[in-house]
Amino acid sequence: xxxxxxxxxxxxxxxxxxxxxxxxxxxxxxxxxxxxxxxxxxxxxxxxxxxxxxxxxxxxxxxxxxxxxxxxxxxxxxxxxxxxxxxxxxxxxxxxxxxxxxxxxxxxxxxxxxxxxxxxxxxxxxxxxxxxxxxxxxxxxxxxxxxxxxxxxxxxxxxxxxxxxxxxxxxxxxxxxxxxxxxxxxxxxxxxxxxxxxxxxxxxxxxxxxxxxxxxxxxxxxxxxxxxxxxxxxxxxxxxxxxxxxxxxxxxxxxxxxxxxxxxxxxxxxxxxxxxxxxxxxxxxxxxxxxxxxxxxxxxxxxxxxx
Amino acid sequence: xxxxxxxxxxxxxxxxxxxxxxxxxxxxxxxxxxxxxxxxxxxxxxxxxxxxxxxxxxxxxxxxxxxxxxxxxxxxxxxxxxxxxxxxxxxxxxxxxxxxxxxxxxxxxxxxxxxxxxxxxxxxxxxxxxxxxxxxxxxxxxxxxxxxxxxxxxxxxxxx
Ligand code: FES
Ligand code: FES
Numbered sequence: 001x002x003x004x005x006x007x008x009x010x011x012x013x014x015x016x017x018x019x020x021x022x023x024x025x026x027x028x029x030x031x032x033x034x035x036x037x038x039x040x041x042x043x044x045x046x047x048x049x050x051x052x053x054x055x056x057x058x059x060x061x062x063x064x065x066x067x068x069x070x071x072x073x074x075x076x077x078x079x080x081x082x083x084x085x086x087x088x089x090x091x092x093x094x095x096x097x098x099x100x101x102x103x104x105x106x107x108x109x110x111x112x113x114x115x116x117x118x119x120x121x122x123x124x125x126x127x128x129x130x131x132x133x134x135x136x137x138x139x140x141x142x143x144x145x146x147x148x149x150x151x152x153x154x155x156x157x158x159x160x161x162x163x164x165x166x167x168x169x170x171x172x173x174x175x176x177x178x179x180x181x182x183x184x185x186x187x188x189x190x191x192x193x194x195x196x197x198x199x200x201x202x203x204x205x206x207x208x209x210x211x212x213x214x215x216x217x218x219x220x221x222x223x224x225x226x227x228x229x230x231x232x233x234x235x236x237x238x239x240x241x242x243x244x245x246x247x248x249x250x251x252x253x254x255x256x257x258x259x260x261x262x263x264x265x266x267x268x269x270x271x272x273x274x275x276x277x278x279x280x281x282x283x284x285x286x287x288x289x290x291x292x293x294x295x296x297x298x299x300x301x302x303x304x305x306x307x
Numbered sequence: 308x309x310x311x312x313x314x315x316x317x318x319x320x321x322x323x324x325x326x327x328x329x330x331x332x333x334x335x336x337x338x339x340x341x342x343x344x345x346x347x348x349x350x351x352x353x354x355x356x357x358x359x360x361x362x363x364x365x366x367x368x369x370x371x372x373x374x375x376x377x378x379x380x381x382x383x384x385x386x387x388x389x390x391x392x393x394x395x396x397x398x399x400x401x402x403x404x405x406x407x408x409x410x411x412x413x414x415x416x417x418x419x420x421x422x423x424x425x426x427x428x429x430x431x432x433x434x435x436x437x438x439x440x441x442x443x444x445x446x447x448x449x450x451x452x453x454x455x456x457x458x459x460x461x462x463x464x465x466x467x
Contacts, residue, residue: 012334012350013329013331013334014329014331014372015329016328016329017309017328017329018328019311019328019329019372019374021374042372045370045371045372045375046352046367046370049331049352049370049371049372050351050352050370053350053351062328062372064372064374064375066375090364113352113441114355114440114441114442115365115419115437115438115440115441116352116355116358116365116366116367116419116441117352117367117441119361119364119365119366120366120367120371202440203440203441204353204440204441204443
């Protein structure tokens with residue numbers, strides 16, 4: 001098998017004619033409109049730059065939004081937490097607020113790439129990459145987060161459950177639109193969460209399996225009132241296992257419940273065979289382990305004891 | 308192609324350069340400014356050989372558009388020794404501990420260690436390993452690199 005030069009070597013440069021740095025959201029959206037699909041938003045650029053070098057995408061201009069005001073903050077707004085569209089993984093991973101009230105997201109953000117990548121790459125970009133096992137997509141999906149998308153036509157809010165459309169494809173068009181905010185409800189009383197990641201190394205490694213769990217418990221009845229279980233990569237998009245979640249509604253907190261949930265989840269997931277990430281059989285077994293372990297940890301965080 | 312003028316601080320000195328909009332920082336440093344201490348390994352943000360400090364934080368210069376450094380402060384491996392050419396503790400410790408074999412990852416390792424020690428002069432081993440986790444080394448097996456950073460933090464303490 002002979003490979004062409006292009007397949008063997010990426011180009012050294014990125015081929016763009018203009019690198020624009022708008023100062024306001026309106027200006028940025030205008031530029032995107034003017035370029036009609038030939039310009040694209042760049043924030044950290046840790047995905048876009050390699051894609052340009054591989055010639056996976058061809059563009060006339062990059063629109064760098066890192067100069068837009070008030071978009072790099074982590075804030076509490078009423079009972080919700082809001083991450084600005086420019087918040088980096090490093091910011092989220094080191095935020096005490098996120099550690100205390102959404103530990104599963106903090107751990108996910110701290111697992112992406114490497115320290116150098118986390119200093120530059122934004123959480124919004126991690127979502128927009130549309131990868132089925134993105135380390136912040138999975139916990140944010142378990143947290144029922146929603147995103148605000150701005151375009152020339154105005155703003156719209158999209159729940160994450162409707163955001164991921166296909167492998168690498170989301171409801172956001174980066175040649176037209178900008179993700180301005182990520183919003184979610186932090187963990188409250190009688191709630192707990194967990195984030196689990198399987199990979200070959202502790203750093204600089206692709207996830208073979210990521211699982212995030214959130215539970216709400218009824219301590220008087222010793223039951224699970226609600227559970228959310230997000231998994232990846234077990235489908236083309238980050239996956240919420242609604243069947244298992246339904247089965248857990250109102251279920252007593254005991255080991256049988258957890259074992260049933262683990263079996264159920266594994267039956268609904270279909271990871272692909274992958275030389276890099278492991279075989280389907282292996283990862284289906286690991287789904288069982290992770291769902292059970294994730295539920296145990298989340299329940300413990302919610303203040304429950306299992307016997 | 309049109310060029311853009313931008314100014315920033317490089318290793319403590321003010322710089323002004325005119326660059327094309329598609330210039331990545333690593334190419335400005337190595338090709339235009341002749342600062343070849345920073346290495347290129349993968350060019351896709353994986354290996355960390357190209358690490359420089361941007362406002363004190365480690366970043367991969369191979370995937371950083373140069374325009375992003377406008378108005379900011381950049382430190383490369385060339386900026387660690389002082390004006391008299393006296394090495395930084397981390398550089399000295401890497402030599403003393405034999406922490407470099409081919410040396411290709413060394414600038415990346417040292418820049419990440421520098422960012423750590425600036426913020427946390429007394430790191431434990433786990434913190435050191437975490438700070439070096441974004442640089443791949445194909446030679447050493449990492450033990451001596453970790454040891455060198457431990458030694459550097461002790462040297463720093465002795466001087467104070
Ligand atoms: S050359 Fe930049 S990360 Fe490898
Ligand atoms: S010393 Fe050779 S790559 Fe690290």
